[in-house]
Amino acid sequence: IDALALLSLRIVFGSRLSARTHKRTNKMSSMIMTRSSRLLRLRHGSSSTAGRANLTHRPSASSMLPSLSASSSSLSTTNQRPYSHNQYRHHSQRAAFKHDANYFVTAASAIAAASGVLMGSSLLCQCEANAALETPIDEENDDELPTYTMAQVKRNDGKGTDKRVWMTYGGFVYDVTDFIANHPGGSEKILLAAGGSVEPHWHLYRQHFASDLPQQLMEKMLIGQLHPTDQEKVDDDMEKLIDDEGEDPYEHEPIRSPLLKVHGDTPMNAEVRVDNLRDYITPVAEFYIRHHHPVPLLSEKEVEDFRLDVDLSLLSKANSTSGKNDDDEGKEKKSQKLAKISLAQIKSLPKVEVTTTLQCSGNRRSGFNDFRRTSGTPWGQGAISTAKWGGARLVDVLMLASEQLANDENVSPSKEVKKGTASTSKNTGTLPQTLQNLQTLIDQYPNLQHLRFESIDGMHASIDSIKALSPFGDVIIAYEMNDEPLPRDHGYPLRAIVPGYAAVRNVKWLSKLELAEEQAMGAWQRGLNYKVLPPSVVDAKEVDLDRMPGLGEVSVFSGITHVSRVDEVKSDEKKKMVPGETVLVKASGWAWAGGGRNIVRVDVTGNSGESWSNANITQGSNQQYKKAWAWVFWESPSIPATVCEDGISVELSCKGVDIAFNTQPESSDGIWNVRGLANNSWFRLRHRVV
Numbered sequence: 001i002d003a004l005a006l007l008s009l010r011i012v013f014g015s016r017l018s019a020r021t022h023k024r025t026n027k028m029s030s031m032i033m034t035r036s037s038r039l040l041r042l043r044h045g046s047s048s049t050a051g052r053a054n055l056t057h058r059p060s061a062s063s064m065l066p067s068l069s070a071s072s073s074s075l076s077t078t079n080q081r082p083y084s085h086n087q088y089r090h091h092s093q094r095a096a097f098k099h100d101a102n103y104f105v106t107a108a109s110a111i112a113a114a115s116g117v118l119m120g121s122s123l124l125c126q127c128e129a130n131a132a133l134e135t136p137i138d139e140e141n142d143d144e145l146p147t148y149t150m151a152q153v154k155r156n157d158g159k160g161t162d163k164r165v166w167m168t169y170g171g172f173v174y175d176v177t178d179f180i181a182n183h184p185g186g187s188e189k190i191l192l193a194a195g196g197s198v199e200p201h202w203h204l205y206r207q208h209f210a211s212d213l214p215q216q217l218m219e220k221m222l223i224g225q226l227h228p229t230d231q232e233k234v235d236d237d238m239e240k241l242i243d244d245e246g247e248d249p250y251e252h253e254p255i256r257s258p259l260l261k262v263h264g265d266t267p268m269n270a271e272v273r274v275d276n277l278r279d280y281i282t283p284v285a286e287f288y289i290r291h292h293h294p295v296p297l298l299s300e301k302e303v304e305d306f307r308l309d310v311d312l313s314l315l316s317k318a319n320s321t322s323g324k325n326d327d328d329e330g331k332e333k334k335s336q337k338l339a340k341i342s343l344a345q346i347k348s349l350p351k352v353e354v355t356t357t358l359q360c361s362g363n364r365r366s367g368f369n370d371f372r373r374t375s376g377t378p379w380g381q382g383a384i385s386t387a388k389w390g391g392a393r394l395v396d397v398l399m400l401a402s403e404q405l406a407n408d409e410n411v412s413p414s415k416e417v418k419k420g421t422a423s424t425s426k427n428t429g430t431l432p433q434t435l436q437n438l439q440t441l442i443d444q445y446p447n448l449q450h451l452r453f454e455s456i457d458g459m460h461a462s463i464d465s466i467k468a469l470s471p472f473g474d475v476i477i478a479y480e481m482n483d484e485p486l487p488r489d490h491g492y493p494l495r496a497i498v499p500g501y502a503a504v505r506n507v508k509w510l511s512k513l514e515l516a517e518e519q520a521m522g523a524w525q526r527g528l529n530y531k532v533l534p535p536s537v538v539d540a541k542e543v544d545l546d547r548m549p550g551l552g553e554v555s556v557f558s559g560i561t562h563v564s565r566v567d568e569v570k571s572d573e574k575k576k577m578v579p580g581e582t583v584l585v586k587a588s589g590w591a592w593a594g595g596g597r598n599i600v601r602v603d604v605t606g607n608s609g610e611s612w613s614n615a616n617i618t619q620g621s622n623q624q625y626k627k628a629w630a631w632v633f634w635e636s637p638s639i640p641a642t643v644c645e646d647g648i649s650v651e652l653s654c655k656g657v658d659i660a661f662n663t664q665p666e667s668s669d670g671i672w673n674v675r676g677l678a679n680n681s682w683f684r685l686r687h688r689v690v
Contacts, residue, residue, distance in 0.1 A: 145222070148173050150196075150230040157195025165191070166223070169198040171231040174221040181540040184375040184675060186523020197234045200241060204249055204293070210264040213375060249294045254488050257285040263377045267291035268489070271360075271382030277561045277590065280619045280633060281355070282385035284482050287490060290360045290383065292524075293457040295488050296509050306493055307340035308477070310401035311514035314448060339401035343493055346477060349392035349400065354474050356499040356629035357592050358506055359384040361530055361551050364559075364683075365676035367668055374676030381559040381683065384592070386630050387490075389497045390480030394451075395469055397477050397513070441469070452520040453496050453505075454512035460522035461507050463498055463552060465515070474499050474627065477510065499629035500595045502551040504530055525550050528675060535672045554594030556664060557680045558602060558656035562588045563687040566638055576647035577690060582607075583650065585641045585689060588618075591656035592631035598623060601657040602634045606641025606650055609666070613639045615654070626659070648690050653682040 156166035165177045183190040208214045250266045260270035270289045313336045360383035451468035467473045478497045486492045491508030530550045566584035591599045602615040620632030641650035655664040668681040
């Protein structure tokens with residue numbers, strides 16, 4: 001009932017002006033229907049033709065009502081609002097309420113009646129009372145706000161003398177200047193809307209609708225209203241954008257397993273349910289998903305024509321003179337070394353397999369939120385999975401590109417290069433055929449510091465050259481996952497696998513490699529997204545982000561997945577235990593350290609650290625020294641645990657210890673950061689045992 005009532009509110013509050021109420025509501029209803037059918041397929045794993053028909057057919061309002069009520073639980077479960085380009089305008093919601101409160105009561109009642117569901121009387125009574133009294137839903141009076149034209153907004157695009165940045169959303173104007181550095185998606189992304197409307201961008205980046213945090217932040221930046229004529233133009237442009245697209249950018253998302261715990265599906269963000277964190281090799285369908293954009297869809301022709309760009313220009317630049325002249329630009333173009341490698345060529349290279357664990361940098365962010373709210377998806381412990389990846393070594397792909405460029409230039413590698421010496425490579429601007437002597441290579445090219453990745457969906461990231469080129473780094477360009485072709489959700493056709501590093505550096509849908517002097521540009525490498533700020537810093541303007549490293553090699557983590565009593569409680573025994581007494585429980589879970597550092601111990605306590613039990617590592621203990629890319633599974637058969645005050649539960653904590661004897665801090669307070677990254681405090685689990 002609550003979900004249906006909320007859905008009804010959202011439908012009507014999507015209208016900005018009463019004159020457009022019916023038109024807007026009908027269009028949004030169609031959009032809701034589209035998302036509802038997709039969510040239902042997601043929940044039930046169905047790909048029926050009937051479900052797909054709903055994606056393009058726009059049903060009448062009467063035929064749509066039962067589906068709305070049927071899908072409301074799914075919408076509520078995912079915490080992802082029904083899709084619409086202007087549906088969540090928190091200020092326009094107030095305006096729409098003032099204009100359309102009577103219509104809302106009628107529409108909500110009709111939906112409730114048609115669905116056979118009685119809505120909460122208190123909600124309807126409150127709405128009717130507000131409508132009758134013409135009372136706004138908020139104490140603020142929007143009419144007192146100054147009105148600006150879009151021309152005035154455009155003059156505040158950050159390029160003027162005062163460098164102010166204004167944006168509009170839902171008929172209101174916001175000054176976001178002081179927020180730019182703190183934008184979770186990076187300053188580059190938010191500046192795309194500088195001096196204009198936010199709606200077209202949120203049409204793609206719909207993670208803004210997954211929580212109320214954007215609305216709360218925007219409340220503080222409100223400075224005025226947009227002139228109604230200009231907002232009409234924004235609405236018209238958005239309708240034209242949607243009509244011109246012909247289909248939702250997320251229309252062709254892959255069908256996902258209903259076993260995943262979905263936080264949002266546009267883009268898809270889903271973690272492994274705790275009960276399913278028991279397979280050492282995570283099944284492909286249950287592997288956690290973290291996306292920033294719609295999943296790229298390549299046609300057969302596009303796959304056939306696909307080429308991985310490999311830019312080795314740095315090697316030529318390193319050999320060029322440092323002086324500058326008028327012909328510098330022409331020389332740079334001439335010295336650009338860009339090879340194009342086909343999928344068939346990559347698959348012809350020696351195939352290697354690497355079993356590695358990938359973990360989202362925000363895994364266990366919800367634990368931080370218990371202390372102080374952060375920005376981002378509230379992951380539990382399930383944004384982590386392990387797979388066996390198959391592909392070609394990164395260094396082999398780079399060598400293939402080097403040889404291709406040498407052949408294109410009619411330069412035949414000398415015998416010295418074939419033997420692996422680097423002397424000839426210095427003259428030809430190509431990589432040596434073998435990278436065993438990595439130090440020699442770095443000595444010859446001291447400016448070779450980074451390897452950049454670029455993806456089909458426009459993501460940029462990079463890793464250090466030592467990790468990229470080391471024969472011990474096991475970096476591969478993968479085209480298989482668990483002995484199957486790489487699925488779309490996990491990077492088809494190619495994905496970078498960088499063992500021991502944050503998953504964001506394992507770039508999906510790989511389109512380009514580049515040897516570089518500096519790390520990759522963009523929000524995912526240089527912006528706030530993946531940088532761990534000090535606990536005391538809540539405003540990114542207080543620090544120099546350029547001097548702070550992004551997440552690369554990660555720390556040590558662990559989790560608890562199962563707890564039960566050692567001595568089973570018989571049905572005829574007393575249900576509650578005595579608070580404070582000690583009982584024996586058994587537990588199991590996982591642990592993992594970045595950088596290939598082996599897990600040497602997992603400690604478990606049931607009494608807040610007064611005593612510890614050493615767990616048995618049951619899987620993953622035989623990994624190679626300093627190349628332990630995958631997690632371990634552990635079990636502890638007998639843990640003394642103190643009964644909590646409720647008399648029915650115990651609280652366990654665990655901490656992993658790696659081969660460098662790094663361990664996890666007891667509390668998250670000292671490692672809290674505004675982006676909610678890298679939470680590796682003791683994993684705590686309160687579990688009911690009777």
